[in-house]
Amino acid sequence: MITSPIWLPATLMAGATQAWRTAVQRRVGKTLSINAAGLVRYLYGIPFALILLGGYQLLFPAPFPVLGRLFLPFCLAGGLAQIIATNLLIMAFGHRNFVVGTAYSKTEAVQGAILSFLLMGERLSTLTCAGIGCGVAGVMLLSTGGKRMGPMDFLRALGQPAAITGIASGFFFALTAIGIRRATQEVGGGDPIHAALIVLSVTVLLQTLLQGGYLALREPGEMRKVFTSWRVSGQVGFLSAMGSACWFTGFATAPVALVRIVGQIEVAFTMAFGHFYLGERMARSEAMGLMLVACGVVLALLGAL
Template identity: 30%
Template sequence: MAFSWILFTLMAAFTQAWRNAFQKQLSHTVDVYGVTLARFIFAFPLAITYVLILYQFDPVQIRIEFSQRYWVCIVIAGLAQIAATALMVQLFKQKNYAIGIGLAKSEAILAALIGVVCLQEHLSILGWLGVLMGAIAVFLLSQGNQQHTGFSISTLMIGIASGLCFAITSLLVRQASLELTILPVFHRAAWILCSVIGFECMILLLFLSIFSRQTLIALWQQCILTVKVSCCSFIASLGWFTAMSIQSVAIVKTLGQIEVVFSLLISAFFFKERLAKTDHWGLLLIVIAAIMVIWA
């Protein structure tokens, strides 16, 4: 169990890279709110199914009591994740796919800072070095092909805002997990997954049903792509939530920056986008940072 968080993090990073790729494709025909909803709409029934299967094969005879603090964490985490996803979709329209993902990965350093300052989390010296190495990698990735496109302050700000919202989501998911310590790790993660995705799905469906039914129609017209986004999102969230129920957010998210490796490969081979030299250095530093946090 001690090192299982590594496997769950790698699973999450890989499937999230593909989820983001499918979201990028969907963003060509569906607006920001629709692409955001695509992440949750089919993931919610999958999350419910996962809880039922988990209890079928590993029944736990413990009465669960969800505290007020738990629900506060769930609601704020859900809202933050909706905002983070919407901002990331905006990133896809600002610069190329890999650079957008690289900017959003500022989440790791932001989660480390907020966790230590506000939530009394602890990181070893090696862990801090890994987080900082990841931050340098994010900076290199944010440069992109500046000599051709020019530095974009709006891209930088949207990327940092997205990373901040993702960091808040991750930290609150961790706090919600700590409210369910009477349960085994997998059961904790399953309930949090179901709670967060369920809240996000219902609030977005309600919003779009009232203000933008055309977006729901557009999603239905792209049903296959929407299913791909939701399935990848479910697997990624399952991996993240389980890993963060075992290990601190900063460590999980720093290792999770390996997602950028997958994203760069998808960018180059799937979207046929050219990468700058700084991207290769950023990729190398992310791998080094991942190794450092594993050792930490």
């Protein structure tokens, strides 16, 4: 159920911001371990998340809403799923290039549609389902990395580490979306943006404790690198907080699957960053895949009208 039209601009902005953040985080990941590279987005995102919440509270004064008894469990579940998804995505980058690693993780759209139906009873129109299929076909074409592949080659490619980690990343990102949506539903007051910012602030605090505690115990040397890389890591934290605020707003105001389908537009931004920021070339098949993704987004939007 769509409760506010804010979900669409929020989702589009989330896609652009996340693509930028992922590109910067990949550069950070070259000097940090997987867990350390994941931690920077939460640790350095805390001050920006709190600033966003405080700023919104000042602009729109209102009593702090009542939090339901399942608020913290859902924040924790969503935050933990996001940590796992992010680590898997960073691992996928190590197997193939930046665009391909992200493309595999974008199967979260169809996984999110299935999970949100099974766990939350959310239903989609036939046109939106067609958009899912079109978008998934596009990201699968993008996943070939510009190589010509027959059906059997494609099936074999699905067993490669990049595919396994990327698809697993998409699964946990889908779980993240469901956990966050349920957490926002536990916030009273009727303001979805305020609810999204509250969930964001609490979630990044929990994520910092979880992944920071693990890193301090298991990789103390990497913890020092996290603090010495503050110049670039601060950019990751800022972009992560901004992107998550937009994603969480989308989840608070529209069905998870619809937000994730439209969020596939991130692939277009990712390809642009991969080409211009990281110097990766775009093949003809990748351009065709991008067109399919765009068509999927358009169909999803038409189905939501």
